[in-house]
Amino acid sequence: MEAIEDNEHVIEVTDLRRAYGGGFEAVRGITFSVDRGEIFALLGTNGAGKTSTVELLEGLAPPSGGRVRVLGRDPHRERAAVRPRTGVMLQEGGFPSELTVAETTRMWAGCTTGARPAAEALGLVGLAGKADVRVKQLSGGERRRLDLALALLGRPEVLFLDEPTTGLDAEGRGATWELVRSLRDAGTTVLLTTHYLEEAEDLADRLAILHEGRIAATGTPSQVTADRPARISFELPLGYFVGDLPPLAALGVCGHETDGRAVRLRTREVQRTATGVLDWAERTGVALDRLEVRSASLEEAFLGIAKEAVV
Numbered sequence: 014m015e016a017i018e019d020n021e022h023v024i025e026v027t028d029l030r031r032a033y034g035g036g037f038e039a040v041r042g043i044t045f046s047v048d049r050g051e052i053f054a055l056l057g058t059n060g061a062g063k064t065s066t067v068e069l070l071e072g073l074a075p076p077s078g079g080r081v082r083v084l085g086r087d088p089h090r091e092r093a094a095v096r097p098r099t100g101v102m103l104q105e106g107g108f109p110s111e112l113t114v115a116e117t118t119r120m121w122a123g124c125t126t127g128a129r130p131a132a133e134a135l136g137l138v139g140l141a142g143k144a145d146v147r148v149k150q151l152s153g154g155e156r157r158r159l160d161l162a163l164a165l166l167g168r169p170e171v172l173f174l175d176e177p178t179t180g181l182d183a184e185g186r187g188a189t190w191e192l193v194r195s196l197r198d199a200g201t202t203v204l205l206t207t208h209y210l211e212e213a214e215d216l217a218d219r220l221a222i223l224h225e226g227r228i229a230a231t232g233t234p235s236q237v238t239a240d241r242p243a244r245i246s247f248e249l250p251l252g253y254f255v256g257d258l259p260p261l262a263a264l265g266v267c268g269h270e271t272d273g274r275a276v277r278l279r280t281r282e283v284q285r286t287a288t289g290v291l292d293w294a295e296r297t298g299v300a301l302d303r304l305e306v307r308s309a310s311l312e313e314a315f316l317g318i319a320k321e322a323v324v
């Protein structure tokens with residue numbers, strides 16, 4: 014099979030659009046690319062267009078506008094060439110529930126060219142001990158892991174993971190993240206959708222936040238959070254109020270909240286604000302309890318984007 018050049022993008026999406034039967038446009042001109050060995054996360058509110066986009070990447074439907082390339086090819090028109098080189102983990106894997114885990118995996122392997130041995134795929138996702146259990150008896154989290162094992166059977170170069178850790182407990186989620194990282198380190202390109210922002214923050218090399226069919230923010234997790242205000246929080250001693258601090262605007266504060274003695278300041282100039290607050294505490298001779306300085310999390314960036322878009 015012809016391989017794409019190393020310097021080309023493994024996934025390339027240009028001004029992509031998808032309209033449904035009634036004329037509703039779920040994907041409204043998005044552009045991004047994913048390089049070999051990168052983990053790219055698509056985030057977004059419900060109905061933002063993540064699944065609609067991933068289905069186009071998987072070649073399940075043609076776009077209504079724009080262009081999509083996976084491994085240098087059109088995944089819809091050249092599906093026969095692209096599909097064997099990709100692994101797909103859908104939101105709801107549909108397999109016969111009466112079969113055992115091993116039977117299901119072997120059946121799937123039978124339809125996959127160059128498949129890994131079933132036991133190896135099950136071992137990767139920690140299901141080796143469940144080989145003889147019927148699929149219907151698996152827990153929700155175990156079914157998710159079986160979905161992942163099936164997606165990995167063909168040693169895919171590109172892996173599409175649609176909400177891979179939904180229903181998994183903290184341990185299962187951690188194990189899946191570790192597996193995805195090791196696949197990435199071995200050169201697999203991963204595109205995932207997720208509702209867990211800490212998952213994207215932890216796992217993704219780069220990400221895009223979709224909102225109403227458009228990309229509202231994209232970059233590395235730290236680029237996406239960089240222009241969001243950081244937070245400085247502390248508790249004032251009894252008898253002191255936020256009005257006792259120097260004028261907040263002069264400290265570079267762009268917003269604040271108080272709750273009893275607790276004060277939370279938002280700032281884009283963390284050093285200036287923190288120095289101003291600590292200088293004041295020193296001069297006044299007060300101790301600030303529970304002092305914390307935190308840069309914006311992806312969750313704050315996400316909520317900010319959703320809120321701005323509503324205004």
Ligand SMILES: Nc1ncnc2c1ncn2[C@@H]1O[C@H](COP(=O)(O)OP(=O)(O)OP(=O)(O)O)[C@@H](O)[C@H]1O
Pocket residue numbers: 033034035037039057058059060061062063064065066
């Ligand atoms: N077959 C369809 N016909 C018409 N509209 C559809 C169809 N499939 C999806 N939509 C609409 O397109 C929009 C995007 O849906 P999509 O499933 O891509 O969102 P999503 O970001 O994956 O959402 P979620 O996080 O809820 O899974 C939604 O408003 C949805 O109702």
